[in-house]
Structure formats: C-alpha cells, structure tokens
Amino acid sequence: MIKVKNLGKIYKAGAHPVVALADVDLTVKPGEFVSVMGPSGSGKSTLMNLLGCLDILTSGSYLLDGMEVSGMSETELAQVRKLKIGFVFQAFNLLPRMSAIRNVELPMIYAGVAPRERARRAAEALEKVGLAQRMSHRPGELSGGQIQRVSIARALVNNPAVILADEPTGNLDTRSGEEIMAIFQELNRGGATIVLVTHEREIALHTSRIVHFRDGRLVEDEPVAAPLDAREHISAAVPVGQAGSNIESGGEFGR
Amino acid sequence: MNLLESVRVALEGIMTSKLRSFLTTLGIVIGIAAVIAVVAIGQGGRAVLMAEMEKIGTNIFAIYVDWRSDKKVTGREFNLSDVAVIKDKVPDITHLSPVNNSLCDVRGPKDQKTGRVIGVSSDYFYIRKFNMKEGHFFTEEDDAGKRRVAVLDEELAGQVFGRAEALGSIITLNSTPFLVVGILAKSESALGFSENPGVYVPIQAWQVMFNSQVQELEGSAASKEKVDEAMGQAVKVLERRHQTPGKYAGMSMEQEMQAANKITGIMTLIIGAIAGISLFVGGIGVMNIMLVSVTERTREIGIRMALGARRRDILVQFLIESIMLCLLGGIIGMALGAGGAYLIAKLAKWPPLVSWWTALLAFAFSAAIGVVFGLLPANKAARLNPIEALRRE
Ligand SMILES: Nc1ncnc2c1ncn2[C@@H]1O[C@H](COP(=O)(O)OP(=O)(O)OP(=O)(O)O)[C@@H](O)[C@H]1O
Numbered sequence A: 001m002i003k004v005k006n007l008g009k010i011y012k013a014g015a016h017p018v019v020a021l022a023d024v025d026l027t028v029k030p031g032e033f034v035s036v037m038g039p040s041g042s043g044k045s046t047l048m049n050l051l052g053c054l055d056i057l058t059s060g061s062y063l064l065d066g067m068e069v070s071g072m073s074e075t076e077l078a079q080v081r082k083l084k085i086g087f088v089f090q091a092f093n094l095l096p097r098m099s100a101i102r103n104v105e106l107p108m109i110y111a112g113v114a115p116r117e118r119a120r121r122a123a124e125a126l127e128k129v130g131l132a133q134r135m136s137h138r139p140g141e142l143s144g145g146q147i148q149r150v151s152i153a154r155a156l157v158n159n160p161a162v163i164l165a166d167e168p169t170g171n172l173d174t175r176s177g178e179e180i181m182a183i184f185q186e187l188n189r190g191g192a193t194i195v196l197v198t199h200e201r202e203i204a205l206h207t208s209r210i211v212h213f214r215d216g217r218l219v220e221d222e223p224v225a226a227p228l229d230a231r232e233h234i235s236a237a238v239p240v241g242q243a244g245s246n247i248e249s250g251g252e253f254g255r
Numbered sequence B: 001m002n003l004l005e006s007v008r009v010a011l012e013g014i015m016t017s018k019l020r021s022f023l024t025t026l027g028i029v030i031g032i033a034a035v036i037a038v039v040a041i042g043q044g045g046r047a048v049l050m051a052e053m054e055k056i057g058t059n060i061f062a063i064y065v066d067w068r069s070d071k072k073v074t075g076r077e078f079n080l081s082d083v084a085v086i087k088d089k090v091p092d093i094t095h096l097s098p099v100n101n102s103l104c105d106v107r108g109p110k111d112q113k114t115g116r117v118i119g120v121s122s123d124y125f126y127i128r129k130f131n132m133k134e135g136h137f138f139t140e141e142d143d144a145g146k147r148r149v150a151v152l153d154e155e156l157a158g159q160v161f162g163r164a165e166a167l168g169s170i171i172t173l174n175s176t177p178f179l180v181v182g183i184l185a186k187s188e189s190a191l192g193f194s195e196n197p198g199v200y201v202p203i204q205a206w207q208v209m210f211n212s213q214v215q216e217l218e219g220s221a222a223s224k225e226k227v228d229e230a231m232g233q234a235v236k237v238l239e240r241r242h243q244t245p246g247k248y249a250g251m252s253m254e255q256e257m258q259a260a261n262k263i264t265g266i267m268t269l270i271i272g273a274i275a276g277i278s279l280f281v282g283g284i285g286v287m288n289i290m291l292v293s294v295t296e297r298t299r300e301i302g303i304r305m306a307l308g309a310r311r312r313d314i315l316v317q318f319l320i321e322s323i324m325l326c327l328l329g330g331i332i333g334m335a336l337g338a339g340g341a342y343l344i345a346k347l348a349k350w351p352p353l354v355s356w357w358t359a360l361l362a363f364a365f366s367a368a369i370g371v372v373f374g375l376l377p378a379n380k381a382a383r384l385n386p387i388e389a390l391r392r393e
C-alpha cells in the first residue's frame, strides 16, 4: 500500500536547514496497522505529512497504492488526498460551526459525491463509530472522544487507501483513547490500512507493528506478536452493563 | 466540486455569521439603494416634466430679442403689424400673439394684490389652449377697440374678489378700471406652479396703459413637426422687415423639451456617479472584512485542503462568498432604493419609475464588485500552505 524509499525531508527555515527526515525506508502492506513512535522532534509528524501528501518530499520516492507521488503537482496531490487518504488529527480539526454529519460529508463534497449519497454514507460512517444519535450535534456539543470519533468517520468516509492518524489519542483520557483504539482495530479487521503516531507504548501495543524514529531516522522496526484488544480493556475497566455507556447504541463498538 | 456545491458552501459561510455578513455588505446596500433611488427619481422627474411640457403644447414657440446679440435693444424690435404680416407669409403658423408682461397693482372689492398683467391678442387663448371657468376670453374686436376688458386666473380672482361674483364686475389695474369678462380654470400641474399667473388684457389696451412696445411673440404651428421650420421662417420675415439680421431668436417647446431632457439626464448622471462612488467604497469594505475573514478562517482552509480541496476550490469558495455577499447587499439595496423612490414619487405625485434595466444593472454591478473586491481575499486564501494553515490556531 505504502512503499517509501530513501525518503528525506529538509526544512529550509532561516539560516540553518533542518533535516527532519533522512533515508527512511518503510513499507506498509495493505491491511496493516502500523504505529510510529519516537521522541519529540524525531520527525513523526513530518512523516505523516509526507505520507498524507500535505507536504513535498525533498528526496527519495513514495509509492502510494501503486502511484508515484513524488514529483506530483499540487493539484494532483490534492486529488490523492481526497481519494486515497483519510486524516485523523490530534487537534481533531473539525469545522466548529458545522454539525457532525456535515463535517463527515465534507471530503465527499470535494470528491463530487451527490448530496443524497453523501448524506447516506455520512450517516453510515457515523453509525460505524457509534454516533448515530449525535449526527446533528456541533463539535462544541460533543465530548473529546466523540469529536475524535466524528473525525474518524470523516477519515474513512471516502474509503481511503490508508488512514493516517497523528497522535489521535494525544488529547484524550485513557478511557476515550481505548475507545478510539477499539474503533481503529475494528476498521483494521475490516481491511483498513492504518498508520498511527503515538507517544504511548500502551497505545502502540494495540497495533501489529511499531516503527521507532530518532532524529529523523527509522531506527527500529518492531513487530507486535500479540496486539492488545481494546474491547477487553473497555469492558474490564467498567462494570459489566456499563461498558457501552460512553458509546452510543447502534454502533458496533463497546458491545 | 461543482458550482452548486460551491454556492452552498459559500452560503454556509455567510449564514454562520449573519450579523457580520450584513454589516460587511452594508456599504453595498447603501450604494445600490442610492443609485437606484437617484436614477428612479431622476427619471420620474423627467417624465413628469416632459408630460407637463407636452400638456402645454409641443407645437408652440416663442420669438424674442436674442440677448446674446451685440446689437442695441431699441424697444422697437416688434410691432403689431409684424404679427399680421408673419401670419400672412407663414401659413404653417396657425396662431400668433404678441406677449407683453408687466407688474401692476390689481384691486378688487375684497383685496389688493400685485399681479402680472399680460397683454396678448385673442389668438393667445388658442396657443395656450386655455380652459375657461366662467365667461369667455376677449375677442379680436375687444382688442381692436382697445376695450378695457380682463381675463383673470382663478387664483387671483379668488384673492381680489373673495366670495363676491367676479364675472361682470370691475377691477382696477393701476387705478384703470377693467371689466372682468372671463375666469380661467386652474390648471392642475404636477410640478406645482400655476400656468395662469395674473390677469390677461388685450395687447392694445395694455399698450395704452404702459407703452407701445411689443416684448415678444408667441405662436403655434400646425403640428409639432412643422414648428421649428415655421418659427425659422417667422424670424426671417422679422429680420427682413426690420433690417436687423441676427437680432431675433426663437425657442420652440420641442427644443425646450430636448434641453430639459438633456439637463435632467446630466443631473441624474452626476448624482448617480456620486452614488456610484459610495458603491466603490462599499466594495472596499467587503474586501476588508473578507481579508480579515480569511485570516480568521485559516485553519478551516487548512482542513479543507487536507480533505482534498484544491487551491482552485478554495479560491472559488471565497470568490463566490464575496459575490453572494455583494449580491445580497445589492438585492437589499435595490428593495430599499426602489422603496425610497416609490415613497418620494408618491409624495411628489410622480410616477414611480424603477426601470428593469436599472435593476438589472445594479444586480450585475454588485456581482462585479463581488468579483473585483473578492479576488484579493480569495487569492490570499488559496495561496495558504495546508500544513501551516492547519497549525494555526
Ligand atoms: N515547518 C517547519 N519548518 C522548519 N522546521 C520544521 C518544520 N516542521 C517541523 N520542523 C522540524 O522538523 C523536526 C521534526 O518535527 P516533527 O514535527 O516531525 O516532530 P514530531 O516527531 O512530530 O514531534 P512531536 O512528537 O513533538 O509531535 C523538528 O526538529 C522540527 O523543529
């Protein structure tokens, strides 16, 4: 799905160029769930921006879903973002004045999906993340965990080749984080390819593989033999019967 | 993303902050309202003026001593036999009358007023198409006999006679007694001034009272098409008789209407241009707020770009937003302007004139302002870098 070779990124800010990434080789197979770890400033976000076609790589090559991305024009990159990539941000990045369902519809507007089909698919995606009952709420009326679930619905609604999540649990408490991981795991079981950045090893252990970065280099590629199952954590943390209390009925999670 | 979607997204942008959107477009509202109102009032006024002049008669003319001529004015430029000769030589002139004007003391049984005494021949009645309220206009015989008869307009009759019967009574003009033989009906004028000021007396009686001059001539031609030609011929006859080329000038109602038309047109244009400047200022206001709005919505722009919006999509979104804002202002302004014009027209008893082309022009113009003043902010938005935009608070 993702095949990166000799990837390098140099920021030319001010007098001293910053080497944010150097010589990164990384392959993510279809259906893989990979987490990226590393200290602050090690280039994790830079990598995600490059994988997400938000930024242009300085050197190396990047094959996404069989397409060479390096050398593409900005318009072509926008096209790739809209059709192949689903973003989940640490800061959520929903449009605050729009309802949850309008937010989820947004990527489909740019993809040219017809309004009725859009509404149907957005509702479906929100159901999938357990927010069937919160569709017309604005972000301000939702909890952090719920907001992040809306943004996951938004990321998956165009059926992207890969979902990129930069510290999606970074702004959430452990409990909400587990819920988010449960959703990612469910999506991954459904075949989704996911790359996720995290600072917490606990979170990373929910994925099938951890790649470690230091000073812009990939230093270790660690397979996870037996990934944790977030569903067990959620049900273990609260008494039986309240397991789904934070997750709306109608969703597939938390049951 | 197609146009309909862009319009919807732009509308969402406008509707999320209604008050601010309205304030943004207020300059456009005022500008368009001013332009519409000014043009409508100008056109209404012109239409009334034209109708009024048409009512007086499009086939009438006046001949007077050309004040631009450097020749000395002797007071002998016209005489009574000129009138007969011109009528004889120019068959297209149906009626022709000398017209003399003077102020004098008009005294009746009730009151005394300073009024205009106008000396004319019996033809004048037909030239001006007077309506009699009572009695009749004086005749050719009255004139030839230098009889002291008078025709009063209704207003003056009311002032000097009060409730007393005026017809058949005596008034004095500068102490000379005159018999009232007719009262002119008041003419309804939308412009608000009376067409019948004062008192009409036979020209020869007037000359006995004041002096033997003839001040100017008024006449009517067979038709509006023939008036300029006939007037020119009359001037030539006068020049030949008096051996004074270039001393006379004529003005037909037709020419006067054209002149009035031109003047009202220019006035409308000037005031309209001033109103147009306020539109320009309004456009700058829109641009200002849109620039602020782009800065405020940097993060939104970043999000949209991350979700697949091309630079073009962002540009179109903000451009359409600016166009819709201006159109919105244009529509509100149009309603206000048309309402204002209607109100003023109603007060002034004019026909309310908001032509479809002014409305269309205002519509197109506000859209154009939206494009012109939206380009800079929209371009600023589209040039943002998605990563930096996302990082912005
Ligand atoms: N726009 C930029 N201009 C210049 N330098 C940058 C820019 N963005 C990132 N960097 C630098 O690149 C390096 C990698 O930054 P990056 O944001 O990828 O780190 P990170 O691993 O995501 O850190 P964190 O865990 O704190 O989010 C850092 O040294 C940072 O200062």
Ligand SMILES: [Mg+2]
Pocket: A044, A045, A046, A166
């Ligand atoms: Mg980061």
